[in-house]
Amino acid sequence: MDDFLAARSQMALSLGFHIIYSCIGMVMPFFMAVAHYRWLRTGNATYRNVTKAWSKGVAIFFATGAVSGTMLSFELGLLWPRFMEHAGPIFGMPFSLEGTAFFIEAIALGFFLYGWDRFHPWFHWFTGVVVGVSGLASGILVVAANAWMNSPAGFDYVNGQYLNIDPIQAMFNDAWASQALHMTVAAFAATGFAVAGVHAIMLLKRQNVTFHQRAFAIAAAFGAVAAVLQPLSGDVSAKDVARRQPAKLAAMEAHFRTEKAAALVLGGLPDEKAGQVNYAVKIPGLLSFLAHGNFAQEVTGLDRIRPEDRPPVLVPHLAFQLMVGLGMLMLGIALLYFWARWRRRAWLHSRWLLRLFAAATPAGFLAVEAGWTVTEVGRQPWIINGVMRTADAVTPMPGVVYSFYLFTAVYLSLSVVVVFLLYRQIKMVPVLYDVPPQVSLA
Amino acid sequence: MMAYVVIAYLCLAILAYLLLGGADFGAGIVELFTRGKDRRLLRQTMYHAIGPIWEANHMWLIIAVVILFVGFPRIYSVMSTYLHIPLLLMLMGIIARGTAFVFRNYDAVHDQMQVLYGRVFRYSSLLTPFFLGVIAASLIAGYIDPQAPDFWAAYMGSWLHGFGLAVGAFTVALCAYLASVYTIGEANSAADRRRFVRETRRATVAAVLCGALVFGAAQLEGIPLANWVFGNAVGLSAIAAATASLVALWVLLPDGSAAVLRVLAGFQATMILLAVGYAHFPAFVVLRHGAALSLVRELAPAKTTAALGWALLVGSLFILPALFYLYYSFQRASTRPESAH
Numbered sequence: 001m002d003d004f005l006a007a008r009s010q011m012a013l014s015l016g017f018h019i020i021y022s023c024i025g026m027v028m029p030f031f032m033a034v035a036h037y038r039w040l041r042t043g044n045a046t047y048r049n050v051t052k053a054w055s056k057g058v059a060i061f062f063a064t065g066a067v068s069g070t071m072l073s074f075e076l077g078l079l080w081p082r083f084m085e086h087a088g089p090i091f092g093m094p095f096s097l098e099g100t101a102f103f104i105e106a107i108a109l110g111f112f113l114y115g116w117d118r119f120h121p122w123f124h125w126f127t128g129v130v131v132g133v134s135g136l137a138s139g140i141l142v143v144a145a146n147a148w149m150n151s152p153a154g155f156d157y158v159n160g161q162y163l164n165i166d167p168i169q170a171m172f173n174d175a176w177a178s179q180a181l182h183m184t185v186a187a188f189a190a191t192g193f194a195v196a197g198v199h200a201i202m203l204l205k206r207q208n209v210t211f212h213q214r215a216f217a218i219a220a221a222f223g224a225v226a227a228v229l230q231p232l233s234g235d236v237s238a239k240d241v242a243r244r245q246p247a248k249l250a251a252m253e254a255h256f257r258t259e260k261a262a263a264l265v266l267g268g269l270p271d272e273k274a275g276q277v278n279y280a281v282k283i284p285g286l287l288s289f290l291a292h293g294n295f296a297q298e299v300t301g302l303d304r305i306r307p308e309d310r311p312p313v314l315v316p317h318l319a320f321q322l323m324v325g326l327g328m329l330m331l332g333i334a335l336l337y338f339w340a341r342w343r344r345r346a347w348l349h350s351r352w353l354l355r356l357f358a359a360a361t362p363a364g365f366l367a368v369e370a371g372w373t374v375t376e377v378g379r380q381p382w383i384i385n386g387v388m389r390t391a392d393a394v395t396p397m398p399g400v401v402y403s404f405y406l407f408t409a410v411y412l413s414l415s416v417v418v419v420f421l422l423y424r425q426i427k428m429v430p431v432l433y434d435v436p437p438q439v440s441l442a
Numbered sequence: 443m444m445a446y447v448v449i450a451y452l453c454l455a456i457l458a459y460l461l462l463g464g465a466d467f468g469a470g471i472v473e474l475f476t477r478g479k480d481r482r483l484l485r486q487t488m489y490h491a492i493g494p495i496w497e498a499n500h501m502w503l504i505i506a507v508v509i510l511f512v513g514f515p516r517i518y519s520v521m522s523t524y525l526h527i528p529l530l531l532m533l534m535g536i537i538a539r540g541t542a543f544v545f546r547n548y549d550a551v552h553d554q555m556q557v558l559y560g561r562v563f564r565y566s567s568l569l570t571p572f573f574l575g576v577i578a579a580s581l582i583a584g585y586i587d588p589q590a591p592d593f594w595a596a597y598m599g600s601w602l603h604g605f606g607l608a609v610g611a612f613t614v615a616l617c618a619y620l621a622s623v624y625t626i627g628e629a630n631s632a633a634d635r636r637r638f639v640r641e642t643r644r645a646t647v648a649a650v651l652c653g654a655l656v657f658g659a660a661q662l663e664g665i666p667l668a669n670w671v672f673g674n675a676v677g678l679s680a681i682a683a684a685t686a687s688l689v690a691l692w693v694l695l696p697d698g699s700a701a702v703l704r705v706l707a708g709f710q711a712t713m714i715l716l717a718v719g720y721a722h723f724p725a726f727v728v729l730r731h732g733a734a735l736s737l738v739r740e741l742a743p744a745k746t747t748a749a750l751g752w753a754l755l756v757g758s759l760f761i762l763p764a765l766f767y768l769y770y771s772f773q774r775a776s777t778r779p780e781s782a783h
Contacts, residue, residue, distance in 0.1 A: 056548050063544035065499060067537045073507045077522030084511055085519035089742035092512025096750050097668055099508045100757030103501040107764045110494035114772065165743045167512075167750075397526050397597050410534065414541060421549055428550035 007394045008081045008402035012376065012420055014068065017411045019372055020067035020365055026139045027222070028058045029132030034126050034218050045395075049433035050215045051069065054195075058131070059113055063363035064418060066106070068411075069294075082176035083383050083393035086162050093167040094144035101141060115251050118221070122226050137367070140180045140188065147175035150375070152384050178240040179375075183232045184369065185226050192223020192363025193330060197361025198426065200354040208429050223364070224334035230327055242291035243384060246300035248378035251311040253287055254280070255301045262287040262299035267321055270313045275302070277351040278319075297413055309381065316378040323370035326363045333360055334347075449724070449737050451754045452509045457715055459502035461492030461620065461708050464613075466492055466499045468621025469711070470539065470567020472641055473560075480637055485560075487628045488621075489547065494718055494772045498765060500536075512750050517726050524600045528573045530537060535570030539560050575613025579606040581724055583665055587730035591690045605667075608659035612652040616711060619645040623707040628698030639695045645749065646692065647744045670721035677717040684713035696780075 001009070032054045039047035073095075078083050109125035111119070118124075148154075154170025156163045187301020199216035203209060242249045249255070254270040254277045255262060264287040285295040292299070302310050333356050340347035348355050383390040394400075468486040473481055490768040492499075492714065522529060539562075546559035580601040590596035622642040629635035660667035671677045691698075691706040725734035741747055 015756050056550075060544055060548050060741060063497070063540055066500070070500070070507075070536055070540075071533050072502055073511075073721070074522065074529055077511060077531060079527050081519040084522070085515045087514035087517060088511040088515070089746040090740075092508070092746065093749050093753065094509050096512055099501075099505050100753070100760060103498065103757070103761045104502065104764060106497035106501050107761070107768050110498060110768050111771070114494040167744055167746045246587075333591040366759045395526065397522055397523065397673035398593060403530055405528070406534070410537060414537070417541070417545060421544070421545060424550045425548075432550065 001401050001404070003398060004391055004394050004399040008390065010400070010404040010407050011075065011126060012373075013081055013337060013407055013411055014072055015376075016063065016066040016369055016372065017415065018072055019338045019368060021068055021129035022135075022139060023187035023193050023365075023368060024061040024194070025058065025133065025185050026135030026344070027060065028189075028195070029128055030055055031191075031195065031218050031222060032058060033125065033129050033132060035214070036128055038214075040121050040125060043122040044438035046210050046214050049211060050218075053211075053425065054215070055128075060107070060418060062105075062131075062135075066102075068387055069102070075310050078403075079395055080383065080393040081395050083388060084111040086388070087384060090152075090162065090167060091145045092164050093140040093171040094123050098138050098141040101134045101137040103412040105131055105138060111251055136184065140184060143175070143183050144171050144176045146375075147179045148173045149383060150179070150248075150379055150385050151175035152387055156408060157387050170306045174244055178233070178237045182230075182237045183369075183373065185230045186223055186364070189226035189230050189330060190223075190368045191366040192219050192221075192226055193293060193333075193357070193360050194362065196223050196361075198422075200357035201361070202426065202429075203243040204351060204354050205319060208433070211429060211433060216357075218397050218432065220337060223330075224337045227330040227364075228338075229326070231331060234324070234327065235285040238290055239293065240300070244292075247302065247305045247309065247311055248316070248375075249291060250300060251313045251316040251378050252374050253291075253299075254313055255287060255299060256303060256313075258301040258304050259287045260297060260298045261290070261296050261302075262291075264290065265317075270317050272313045273407070298319065306408045310379050311380045316374050319373035319377070321376060323367045326367040326370070330360060330363055332369070333357065371403050372405065444748045445646070445738070445741055445744070446508060447751035447755060448513045448747055450505060450739070452513070452737070453719070455506040455508055455509060457712060459496075459506060460498040460616075460711055460715060462495075463502055464571065464617040464711070465620040466496050467539075467567045467571045468617035468619065468624075468645075470564050471571075471618040472625070472645065473643075474564040475618070476641065480641075483634065484625065484641075487625055488753045491625070491628045493547065495752045495768060498768060499743075500540070503536075509652065509750070511745060513742050514726070514735075515742060516775070517735050517737075518532045520586065520588070520727055520735060521581070524588070524596060525577055525580055527597060528580065528601045528606075532570055532573035532577065535573060538566035539570055551614075564783040570616045571613045575610035576606040578600055580608035581726065582718070583727050584730055584732070585730045587726060589730075603655070603663060604659040604711045605663050605665050608652070608656040610721075612649070612656050615645065615649040615652040616713060616714075618648045620707055620711060621645075622731075623703050626703055629700075636696075638644075642695060643668075655752070656746050669719045674721065676720045680713040680717040680720070682709040684717075687713075708766045741746065 007132060014196045020186065032051055035047045035054065036051040038044065039051055105175070109126045110132035112124065112131055115124045115127060119127075148170050151174040152170075153173040154166040190294045194218050196219040199212040199219060202212045203216060238249070241252075254265050254268065256270075256275040256277075261284060263282040265277050266281040278297065288297045289295045291297075302313070323409050336347075336353065336356070379385055379390050383393045398403040448646055466741075469484075469492055473484055473488070476484055484663065492630045510521075521582045542559045542563035545561060546556055549555060549559070580603075583603060583605050587595060590599070608698075618640070622638060622645045626635060626638045626642060629638050657667060666673075671681055687709050691703060691710075694703060694706075722734075724739075725739040726737050726740075728734040729735070740751075742750070
C-alpha cells in the first residue's frame, strides 16, 4: 500500500467510524427527551428508566464521538496539510461555530448526566434538549465544510492563488442545504432503526416487555418518519448533484455515455475499461427524469469528463445502489409500521413486524456508510472539487501506512469495546430497572 | 482589531486547556502513583469532582486547534507536518483516556474489565500531557527544519530531543500538581485532607525537580531558556511571583482555604506559560536557523480573521455563562447527597 492510499484509507476509516458515533450522539438525545418528557408528564417510572438507560448510551457515544472528532480535527492536518493550509481560512467558519455548539453540548451533557434530582426537573429536561439541539447544530455545521469541498465558494482561484477569501460565502455554498438535510434525516433514520431494532430483539426474547415496548415505540416513530422523508431529500440531493457535479452523478449512476432520455441503471457491475455496465436492469428515460425532472433531457456521461478528472465508477455505483436499496427497505418497513399504528394495532404485537425491525437494525447505518462512500469517492480525484487534487494535498511524510495500521487497530478495538459495553448495558436492564417498586424507592 | 481578539482567544484556550485539561489529566497521573486505599479514595473523589465537567475541560483543545487551522493555517500546516509523530502519539493518548474514563464509569457490569479500563486510563493520562509537553517544547526549540534532507531530521529530530522530553516530564508533573491541589478542596474529612496534602507535597517536589531538569536539558542542548525566562522584566517578575506563591502554597497546604490553594496553583501555571510565551511572542513556531512563524504575520486574510473573531466573541457569550454555572452547580459535589445516575 502506498502512502497516498494509506492516507485516504485512514481518513475514510476515521470518518467512517466518527459518522456512526456522532449520528447516535446527536439523535439519541431527542429520543431521550421524549421519554424524559413522558416520565415528567405521566410519572410512569418505565419512562424514567428508559431515559436513564438511553442516557448511558448517549454518554458512551458522545465520549467516543468527541474523541474521534478531536482526532479528526488533527488528522485533517496530519494527513492533508497542503489542503488545510489553503482551505482552513476559507471553509473554517462552520468549524469555528461548531466549536461553540460542541462546547455547549459537552456542558449540557454534564448537567444532564449528573443532574438527576439535583435541579428542577424541567431545567434538567431542558439541558437534555440542549444536548440534542447543539449536537444537531454541530452536525449541520460540519456538513457545511464537506459541502464546500463538493461545491467550493467564497474565493477566487487565480494562478494557483486563493484570493478574495470570504468565509461566510464559503459556508453558504450551494451544496450545504441539500447535503445537511440529507445527512440529518439519515442520522434520524439510521439511529431510529438501530435503536428500535435492538429493542425489537429484546421484545422477541420476551424480556422486560413494558420497558422495551415503550423504548421501541419512541425509536421506531423517529426512524419511520425519517425513513419516509429520506427519499424526498434524496431526490433533492440527486438533482443538486446532477447540476453541480455531473461527474459524480455519472459515477454513481454508472452513466458512461452522454445521452438524451438517459436510462436508469439498476444494479449491475460497471466495467470501467469498457465503459459499460454488465448484468444491469435499465429503465429508459428514468435517469433523465430523476436528475433533471424531465424524461427527455440530456444527462452528462463520463465521456464528457476529461479522463484524468474522472472519478472511479465501480465503488460509487455499488455504494449508491446499496444506499438506495436499504433506503427503500426502510421506507417499506416504515409504511407498514404506520399502517399498523393507524389501522392494524394487532400487528404492533406481532412477531413478524418485530422480526422485520430486528433484521433492519444495521440497515440505516449501512446506508449512511454507503452514502458517505458515494459522496467522497464520487468527488475524486479532487479534494476541493475542480480546484485541488487529493494527491496534491497529502502529507510529504513517508510511512503513513504505519499510522493507518495503528488507526485501524485502535478503531477496531474501540468498536469492539463499545459493542461489548452496549451489550452489557442491555443485558443488565432487568437488574438495573426491573426491581420491584418498593425496592426501587430505596 | 479582530487579529488581537483571535490571538487573545488562542492564548486563552491554551491556558484554559493547561489549567483545566491539565488538572483533568493530573487526576489520572496522581492515581497512577498511588496505591491501594489511597488510590480508591482518590478515584472516588476525582470521579465526583471531574465527572460532570471533564468533557468540557477538553473542549479547549478543540477550540485551540480550530483557531489555529482557521486563523493561522500555515502554522497549523507546518506543525502537523513536522510534528506528525508526537501529535499522533498524543491523539492515541486522548482517545484511550477519553474512552477508558467513560467505559469505567458506564460499564453496567463491574468485573475484571474495570482493571483494564483503569490501567488504560492511568497510563494514557500520563502519556497525553507528556506528548503535549514535547510538542510545546518542539515549537520553540528550533529543531523544526522544512529543508531537512532526510526522514530522521525532518520528522524525528524535530521533536525527539532532550529538551522536549524534559518539558514533557515537567508537563506531566505540573498536571499532577494541579490535580492534587485541586483535590484538597474535595476532601470530606481531616484524614482525607492529610492524604491529599501528602500527595500534593510529592507532586510539588516532582514538579520542581522536573523544572530543574528542563533547565539542565536546555543548557546541554544550547537552548537559551534561561535567557528567555530571565532575560526580560516580564519573565523575571512572572517567575518571581510564581516562586513566591509556591512558597505561600507550601505553607498554607495543611490548613489554608482550598479556594486560595487552587488560585495559587493556577496562578503559578499561568506565570510559567507567560514567562516562556512572552519571550517568543508573537513567534509561535521557531524553525531551525532562527526563522520563525509569527502569530501576527501568519494570520489568515482579513475577512476570515474578522469572522473567526466574531464567532469566538459571540460563542463565548453562550459558552462562558453556561460553563461557570456548570462549575458552580457541581462544586463540592461529593458532599451533597448522591443520587443514582
